[in-house]
Amino acid sequence: MKEGIIQQSLAGFYDVLSDGELYRTRGRGNFRQRGIKPMVGDHVEFDAPNNREGYLLEVLQRKNELVRPPITNVDLAVVVTAVREPIFSTNLLDRQLVALESQNITPIIYFSKTDLLSEEEFTHLQKSADGYQEIGYQVFYQKDPFGTTELAELQAALKDNISVVMGQTGAGKSTLLNHIAPQLQLETGEISQALQRGKHTTRKVSLLNIDGSLIADTPGFSSYEAFEMDVTKLPRYFPEFVELSVNCKFRGCLHLKEPGCAVKNALENGTILASRYKSYEQFHDLIVQQKPNYKK
Numbered sequence: 056m057k058e059g060i061i062q063q064s065l066a067g068f069y070d071v072l073s074d075g076e077l078y079r080t081r082g083r084g085n086f087r088q089r090g091i092k093p094m095v096g097d098h099v100e101f102d103a104p105n106n107r108e109g110y111l112l113e114v115l116q117r118k119n120e121l122v123r124p125p126i127t128n129v130d131l132a133v134v135v136t137a138v139r140e141p142i143f144s145t146n147l148l149d150r151q152l153v154a155l156e157s158q159n160i161t162p163i164i165y166f167s168k169t170d171l172l173s174e175e176e177f178t179h180l181q182k183s184a185d186g187y188q189e190i191g192y193q194v195f196y197q198k199d200p201f202g203t204t205e206l207a208e209l210q211a212a213l214k215d216n217i218s219v220v221m222g223q224t225g226a227g228k229s230t231l232l233n234h235i236a237p238q239l240q241l242e243t244g245e246i247s248q249a250l251q252r253g254k255h256t257t258r259k260v261s262l263l264n265i266d267g268s269l270i271a272d273t274p275g276f277s278s279y280e281a282f283e284m285d286v287t288k289l290p291r292y293f294p295e296f297v298e299l300s301v302n303c304k305f306r307g308c309l310h311l312k313e314p315g316c317a318v319k320n321a322l323e324n325g326t327i328l329a330s331r332y333k334s335y336e337q338f339h340d341l342i343v344q345q346k347p348n349y350k351k
């Protein structure tokens with residue numbers, strides 16, 4: 056018996072990557088009865104009696120599961136955030152970060168289109184970037200797009216992980232993917248957008264093996280529906296709050312109106328980004344407001 060990762064799923068076949076070799080497998084009948092649908096990214100056990108062909112025997116426990124693109128066990132997501140066109144919104148970035156934290160996916164922030172900024176605007180962006188770096192996030196950006204050093208660093212960060220690229224439409228996801236993996240030749244820009252969207256529906260999902268980094272060939276996870284979580288869980292998805300909250304007077308402090316709150320203190324002292332706290336308050340309200348309509 057061997058172990059591997061499903062790299063591609065097509066017409067009932069699962070291509071499994073194991074020790075750098077690809078095996079074409081079929082599911083052993085009882086998956087359907089057991090309600091298991093093997094997915095790209097699954098860690099699997101398989102048998103390959105006929106050299107490169109064989110049978111999937113078991114799907115191992117998943118760490119997470121994305122719907123778009125349909126991939127499991129995602130370790131990293133590169134959050135492509137345009138600093139211009141579309142306009143930079145920390146709120147939207149924070150929203151994506153919370154969605155990723157809640158799925159146990161490590162975010163990597165990539166600021167695109169920094170070449171469109173003036174000196175002054177660029178200095179401003181650097182401050183923001185520093186703030187996110189202090190939280191513990193890896194942040195990539197540069198004055199001129201696609202410097203080779205930055206790209207090598209990003210590629211190193213992706214190594215030995217399963218990664219997806221996410222971000223708003225037009226943020227520069229395809230452009231970045233093309234730099235990470237030129238063999239993709241993804242179409243970019245406005246005219247190709249319509250084509251690409253059409254293609255998404257029929258395209259197979261697969262992971263590209265780029266020198267040991269498994270990267271989804273389809274940008275995705277761009278739609279993060281309304282938060283469906285318990286408000287008491289929200290603070291967990293702000294890493295800088297988690298660190299501070301050990302010093303809050305109350306256990307389970309929501310960092311809102313509670314006295315002796317270490318997060319509020321940090322906010323007043325300017326040691327956390329005010330924009331992050333603002334996002335937190337807003338997401339909190341959003342969750343509370345949607346509760347009455349929340350079916351389940």
Ligand SMILES: Nc1nc2c(ncn2[C@@H]2O[C@H](COP(=O)(O)OP(=O)(O)OP(=O)(O)O)[C@@H](O)[C@H]2O)c(=O)[nH]1
Nearest residue numbers: 167168200223224225226227228229230243244248
């Ligand atoms: N100046 C500049 N333009 C960029 C940069 N990155 C992307 N663009 C341009 O922005 C436009 C959108 O880029 P795409 O890579 O297609 O964006 P996307 O996120 O894949 O967009 P969707 O496919 O709609 O989700 C294209 O015209 C790119 O050439 C950058 O760093 N600087």
Ligand SMILES: [Zn+2]
Nearest residue numbers: 303308310316
């Ligand atoms: Zn608190």
